[in-house]
Amino acid sequence: MNRLFAYFVVGAMILGIGVGWILNRTLPPDEILQATETLSILTELFLRLIKMIIAPLVFTTLVAGIAHMEDAGAVGRVGLKTMGWFIGASLVSLLVGLVMVHLIAPGSGLALTPPPTDAASGVQAAAFSLKGFVTHLVPTSIVAAMAQNEILQIVVFALFVGTAVAAVDDRAPAVLAVVDQIAAIMLKVTGYVMKLAPLAIFAALASTIAEQGPGVLATYAKFVGGFYLSLGVLWTILFLGAFLILGGQAANLFAAIRTPVLLAFSTASSEAAYPRTMEALERFGVSRRVVSFVLPLGYSFNLDGSMMYCTFAVLFIAQVYGIDLTLAQQITMLLLLMVTSKGMAGVPRASLVVIAATLAHFNLPESGLLLILAVDHLLDMGRSGTNVVGNSVAAAVVGKWERQFTPRAPALAPTTVG
Numbered sequence: 001m002n003r004l005f006a007y008f009v010v011g012a013m014i015l016g017i018g019v020g021w022i023l024n025r026t027l028p029p030d031e032i033l034q035a036t037e038t039l040s041i042l043t044e045l046f047l048r049l050i051k052m053i054i055a056p057l058v059f060t061t062l063v064a065g066i067a068h069m070e071d072a073g074a075v076g077r078v079g080l081k082t083m084g085w086f087i088g089a090s091l092v093s094l095l096v097g098l099v100m101v102h103l104i105a106p107g108s109g110l111a112l113t114p115p116p117t118d119a120a121s122g123v124q125a126a127a128f129s130l131k132g133f134v135t136h137l138v139p140t141s142i143v144a145a146m147a148q149n150e151i152l153q154i155v156v157f158a159l160f161v162g163t164a165v166a167a168v169d170d171r172a173p174a175v176l177a178v179v180d181q182i183a184a185i186m187l188k189v190t191g192y193v194m195k196l197a198p199l200a201i202f203a204a205l206a207s208t209i210a211e212q213g214p215g216v217l218a219t220y221a222k223f224v225g226g227f228y229l230s231l232g233v234l235w236t237i238l239f240l241g242a243f244l245i246l247g248g249q250a251a252n253l254f255a256a257i258r259t260p261v262l263l264a265f266s267t268a269s270s271e272a273a274y275p276r277t278m279e280a281l282e283r284f285g286v287s288r289r290v291v292s293f294v295l296p297l298g299y300s301f302n303l304d305g306s307m308m309y310c311t312f313a314v315l316f317i318a319q320v321y322g323i324d325l326t327l328a329q330q331i332t333m334l335l336l337l338m339v340t341s342k343g344m345a346g347v348p349r350a351s352l353v354v355i356a357a358t359l360a361h362f363n364l365p366e367s368g369l370l371l372i373l374a375v376d377h378l379l380d381m382g383r384s385g386t387n388v389v390g391n392s393v394a395a396a397v398v399g400k401w402e403r404q405f406t407p408r409a410p411a412l413a414p415t416t417v418g
Helices: 003-026 029-067 072-104 130-137 142-147 151-167 173-194 197-212 215-219 221-246 249-256 258-267 271-284 288-301 304-320 327-343 350-361 366-373 376-401 410-416
Strands: none
Touching: 003 029, 003 197, 003 258, 029 142, 029 151, 029 173, 029 197, 029 258, 029 271, 029 288, 072 151, 072 221, 072 288, 072 304, 072 327, 072 376, 130 151, 142 151, 151 173, 151 288, 173 271, 197 258, 221 249, 221 304, 221 376, 249 258, 249 271, 249 376, 258 271, 258 376, 271 288, 271 376, 288 376, 304 327, 304 350, 304 366, 304 376, 327 350, 350 366, 350 376
C-alpha cells in the first residue's frame, strides 16, 4: 500500500462527511434511517472481513515471532521489556485522562440536562473481577476462542505454542514452515480486504453525520474538544518517549504509520488497522520477529486511547452530576481500570462496558452513559487511532532495545506507508 492509498483514505473521509451532511439536511428522518442502514452494509461487511482474518493472523504471526527467537531466554527478555513498557504506557494514559478532565472540566456548566439518575443506558455493566479476568485468559478451547475472536485467549495459546516450538531441539521445522506460510497467506488476504477500506470509510462517516447531524458536535464541543486535546497531549508524550529512545527516527515512525492510524480513525476500529500496522512497522525497519511478538500483545494489553477515555469519561459524568470523588477514590479507579481495560481487546465499544462497571463500582449514576452515547462513535475514532500509535511506538521501542531495528532511509518512509 503506497501514498496513493493514503490519499484515497483522506478523500473517502472528506466525501463521507460531505455526503452525510447533505443527507442530514435534505432527507426526512425515516429516509435518513433507510440511507444509514444501506450505508452500514459496506461498513459491516468490511469489519466482518477484518474479523475473519484477525484470529489466524494474530495466532500465526505471534507463534512465528516467538519460534524465531534465539531461545526461551530471549522470549522472556523481550516479554519483560514489552510488558514493562505496556504498564508504564497504561499508567501514563490513565493519568493523562485524569489530569486533563480536571483541567478542562468539560462536565461543569455543560448546556445539557442530565438524564434522570434511574434512567437505563442500555449498556450492561459486566461484573469485572480479578478472578474472572485471570481465568478468562486461558481458553477452554482454542477453536471456540478463534470462533469468538477472543484475542486475549488466542495470545495466551499462541505464547504456549510458540515457546514450545522454540524449545524443541530442531524447532519443528515442518510446523514452523506451515505457520510461516499461513501467516504469509493471511497477509495476502489482508491486501485484498484492504482494497475495500476507502468504501467502508466513506460509508461509516456518511452514516454517522447523516444520522446525528453536525449540530451534535456543537452541543458537545467542550467534551469532544477536551477529549481530542487530551489525545493530543498523550500523542505528544508518546512521541517524546519515542524520541528519547529512537532519536530522529521517531518522526519517521509517525510518518510511516499515518495510513494505519487514518484507517483506525475513520473506521473507529484499531482491529481494522492491525494488518497494515504490521506491514508499516516492518517497512520502517523493526524486525518481523519483534513486530509479530509485540503487536498482538499490544492489542490485548496496551490500548492507550481506550484507557485514557475511560478515566476522562467517568470523571466527566461525575462532573455533570456534581459529584466529587476523593483522591483515594480516583487512585482506586486508576488501579481498577488498569485491570478491567485489559479485557477490551476485540470487543466493539467495550470502553462503554468498562465505564458502566466503573460507574457502578463508585455508585455513580449509570444513566450518565446516555450523555456520551450520542458522540461515542466520534470519540471511538480518536481512541482507535491512538491505540495504533501507542502499539506502534511500543514495537519500535522494544525493537530498538533488542537491537532488532534497522532504520530505513528517511526518504523511503513517506512513500512506503502502510
